[in-house]
Amino acid sequence: MRYSALSIFLNGLRGNTGWGPAWRAPQPKSHYDVIIVGGGGHGLSTAYYLAKEFGVANVAVLEKSYIGSGNVGRNTTIIRSNYLLPGNNPFYELSMKLWEGLEQDFNFNAMVSQRGVLNLYHSDAQRDAYTRRGNAMLLHGVDAELLDREAVRAKLPFLDFDNARFPIQGGLLQRRGGTVRHDAVAWGYARGADMRGVDIIQHCEVTGIRRENGKVLGVETTRGFIGCGKLALAAAGNSSRVAEMADIKLPLESHVLQAFVSEGLKPFIDCVVTFGAGHFYVSQSDKGGLVFGGDIDGYNSYAQRGNLATVEHVAEAGKAMIPGISRVRVLRSWGGIMDMSMDGSPIIDRTHINNLYLNAGWCYGGFKATPASGLCFAHLIARGTPHETARAFRLDRFARGHILDEKGQGAQPNLH
């Protein structure tokens, strides 16, 4: 059923009894052309674009829990394309352009809200780094503005300009950045993929990858063996665990990142703001909660929960940036598991096993990449060649020395 104001009106008149399921709950078939492991944002968008853009609809998405139960349902909802390196920037800008037409494309309101992303700077060195980054963005046709202190003050008068340890000097603004209602992204892609014939199979955990003569035959699951022509892994957070089923060791560590939401407040923070003098970033949702976070906890973890010390660091940076939130109460914290890669950039590539494909290593930035990741992964799976914007995301780049390190931190995942 197509969603529209009219459908809401007509269904409302009939007591909302006419709405059908947003997606089917099919029994797994014995074989699919493509099986995607992971019903998160990237897996679902991959399925959607496989069906919609590449005509590959005999596809199953296998999800061990409910769809969107990973990081797409547990993040701070930010979209942006303010990347520095030529290997990254065009990819994230492609993603931004896909966000901009997404809701009409999949007929689901994901509340894509381009209210801006502002990165504050507090020193000349930070200003210079943002100048470099902003210019890289502009060269690729991405919008970027460098604001001075007074322009920031006019936009966000409640920041600490007068009593700060590290006074705000200005900020890099991407007006087209913003936020998206994260769960709705998973649901919109799931519904769109389902409408095009993709089987979304929830509560179906992959327990093994059956191979023969260097080729994947299918997957063992908690609901039996399912055969496939191609197998695509999109299980960020658990990529190493899934890849291990095919005896592949990845350049990844799994780390926990916490995020937080406050009680609902009347909206006063319009854009996404990141603090340059500590680990803190914040936006305010359409429900009024401050949605915020900081850095990863720093140690390998598969437990979806964080450490109190990190909570305190985040709160300290928050109050240092916005003194007025002192009495605002934090409602909930949660922890998601990130694939932290060795250079902070993702992997979309085939593996040495011919029909096994990998989408992994999104660090804490996978949400904004959801549309482009799906499109590029679908391109790779369907065509066999990398999408032109994702050519740098190769698995062998570490061995070949073509590192994609935005922060210049080197092969230590917890510093990216």
Add this chain to the structure above:
Amino acid sequence: MASLIPCPHCGSRPKEEFTVKGAALARPAPDAGTAAWIDYVYLRDNPRGAYEEYWHHTSGCRRWLVVSRNTATHEISGSRDVVLKLSAEAL
């Protein structure tokens, strides 16, 4: 993650005194070959469960430790000074 980490020299101390580096891997010999070095610098087992990793008691004795920790439960089962050889699994 444990809120306290046992240091073999200082006793149980708050996690914030320590800095984590990552997997407690043995550095290959200089002539071990490219594959061994790529493996050491870039590839990780990243296990769910028992894990040995390097922690530095930065705000304490400043010794490097090998901490045995479970990545699924965050339980720490022990720690030792890094000079006491790495366990067989890590090697």
Add this chain to the structure above:
Amino acid sequence: MTSYRLPKGGLIDRQSRLGFSFDGQSVTGHAGDTLASALLANGRQLVGRSFKYHRPRGILTAGAAEPNALMTIGSGGRTEANTRATMQDLYDGLEARSQNRWPSLDFDIGSLNGLLSPFLAAGFYYKTFMWPAKLWEGLYEPFIRRAAGLGKATYEADPDRYEKRWAHCDLLVIGAGPAGLAAALSAGRAGARVIILDEHSLAGGSLLSEAATIGGESAPAFAKRLADELETLPNVRVLTRTTAFGWYDGNVVGAVERAQKHVRHPDPNKPVERMWRIVAKKALLATGTEERPLVFGGNDIPGVMIAGAMRCYLNRFAVAPGQRTAIFTTNDSGYALARDLEAAGVQLTAIIDSRAESQFVYTGKARLLKGAVVSDAKGGKALSSVNVTAANGATEAIAVDALAMSGGFSPIIHLACHRGGKPQWSDVHGAFMAPSETRGLVLAGAVTGTTGLSASFAEGAARGATMAQDLGFAAQPFDAGPVDGDIVASPASPLWNIRGVKGKAFVDFQNDVGRKDLGLAVQEGYGDVELAKRYTTSGMATDQGKLSNVTAIGLLAEARGVSPAEVGTTTFRPFYTPISFGALTGPHHGHHFQPVRKSPLHDWAKKHGAVFVETGLWYRSSWFPRAGETSWRQSVDREVLNVRTNVGICDVSMLGKIEVCGKDAAEFLNRVYSNAFLKLPVGKARYGLMLREDGFIYDDGTTSRLADDRFFMTTTTAYAAGVMTHLEFCAQGLWPELDVRLASVTDQWGQMSVVGPKARATLQAIVDGDISDTAFPFLAAKEVSLFGGRLHGRLFRISFSGELAYELAVPAGYCESVADGVLQAGKEHGIQPYGVEALSVLRIEKGHVTHNEINGTVIPSDLGFAKMVSTAKPDFIGKAMLGREGLVAQDRPSLVGVVPLDPTTTFRTGSHILAKGAAQTLENDQGYVSSSAFSPHVGSTIGLALVKSGHARHGEEVVVWNGLSKEFTVARLCNPVFFDPANEKLHV
């Protein structure tokens, strides 16, 4: 307003009269009141509006789960939105304001949303507002955002103080109700270190609302006696108004004590909130239960209240809930309320018991309707009647102005689930129980499903004694004595869907999620408990589903035709109740956000008029303005020129300094630097490059050999701590066989550069020995005697500027005197202090790199340091990875100089480099300007840049492209060394 305060009873101080206001209206209460009890006592039923439909709402609970009575209290920087009236102690002068209503609480335009409710069902917004696309941000979203949120945050800074504390104990008891008090006494009397905390203002928990007697003593008096005894024990700490908000790994519990949130004028020397990090050997969770509402039509009308809350207001606060009351219950607890209401003389009209059969023998005067349900409550801003559907289907209306409801009890197991354990559904208890695995955390009392005071006392006492015994204390279980008059409620048989409901029946009150919304979620495929929560927003309000979640799970289970066990719960995560930023922050905000590091020459620089800049944690002197100078550039240009013509002095104390000692120190350095150090002669300094294992440059600096087995290393300011840690890793972890010792001496030595053609003449006046070029040539590094032997320091002939230059290190405490001595000695030579800005200009002129260039993605050859990568050494950190394809590629960025063709034009750091005439695209990007400055020596802006194949492109004309400031400068790439490329000045 009519007073609903009963003439006697309650734990309030009737002698004290506290004036407060609600929405500007002045009213009074008593000490011992909460804001909620005081409002109820004044007959105030309507206290808030719901989020979506702006329905009138009253006080529903007497505790932390309150979804309706959220208010803004205080003013200015003390404005506190979303304060639960049920948890806020009343104080004189308290100002409370209702939220989320316009123009007023009584008349709220937003309530018109209710008329549109058929079109605003769960998830409606995902299905519309999409056309035309641009109207989302232009129209729809601003409209939604105007309606969003509850209270309003202030822009003002908080004037109050916050504090954090660690605490360690043998036993932490969370919840000071019957089980918790008994446990704390059992362990505390035996000498165990016990901390017992409770979120309310008084210890006692349910005892405070209880009419039963214990050993002949009233329950509240008994609780007080126990708490008083605990207070007298030196090994026991009692924390009231303290909420345990999270259970973390290692049995650490985070708690917030609202130390001064109940006073009008907080003592400025004490915190208003104190965050505790409690490390507990053992912890006992005695948090009791949350009573569930029932989902009938109009269950949200002011006047409908949780039964236990009504009993609390009645017994603890002596407030009558209404003039004509009724009770709708699924269990025996309703009869305890019935007895107490009748004892207090409040008219009880009817008890509607959903059970056809129950063991309890009710002897009161009210009508008892067994097997009946309340299908709908009626009223607008206040309850007027309820429609009761009897067992046989007959309906009748009963006029009431207050209705108590009890849908059963859910153990408050949040903390027990914070470390990943999953709650378990119990058919016996009709509730989710704590996970079976609760490492280090033990439960006692109602939270385990235990009912009745006697059993709770006994269980708490037994657990407390056992845990203390496990820790080696000779503890005996505390004996509470005989309990009289306790009505022990057997577990409720859950009642999810109620028959005959016609009106809106709410599950999540604050978010206006009704039972139909949950049904719709199942119908649309969002039946998984997590999806249903996310689709309907049930359980996402400020109470995080404390009241609603179990009911929602029951309704989902019935809609899906499965048991609640199969539906399962959403995840319990911190925080148990919301915690303020202030409490989590403690003192670390404003100027105290991070510590300050000051050089031993800080005050010296200040004395000479320095302007300071934050550099990491340090404050560094930027420049030293002089009279008549109106811009920083004037000062910096003067300082630079003075160094180039006379002599300058600059504070470089912030450089990291590490003493490397031991017989294998040289071998050690040889392995951590890419260039050779093994044969560095004693008395010599050498510039070194330190790589990471991946082959990229980590840091640079000079290291001097002071003796065979003693080196003095300097690092960059930013990487000082990192390098030290890295060296320790190498020494301890990689090469423990080497005899090497490391000591950070950054703070022990102050260090100053003395730079310029007259540097030697200046220094010779204070250095005792000969420092002529012959005696002390370039890169000499020696200990020297100063001021006629009064002091010893270390002198290094190294240069960052290209001039004749020395760095003089002296013990930090002497630094200021020595700097003054240098100034005195240099006076005749025209010495001037210079700051980090001039330092930067001088080094860019000389083409020296800093972390602007060493940006984590460059290898030695990128910066022209190919020769500093030893090919002879068998091993050094980073060697193995340098041969990779991408690291030997010809078009890697490399260091060049860049100058504008027209010296009157300029460019900035961060600008990109495009080939002249090339289209402005990222594909054509050739690199970027990593450092730039106005060079008085060259007479124009100059820059260092990392440009593709840059070393081979000297002389090429390029465009320095800065789209951000629309500044496009034609420039030429050149040798990065602008000053004295032949290095003649270094050797004068």
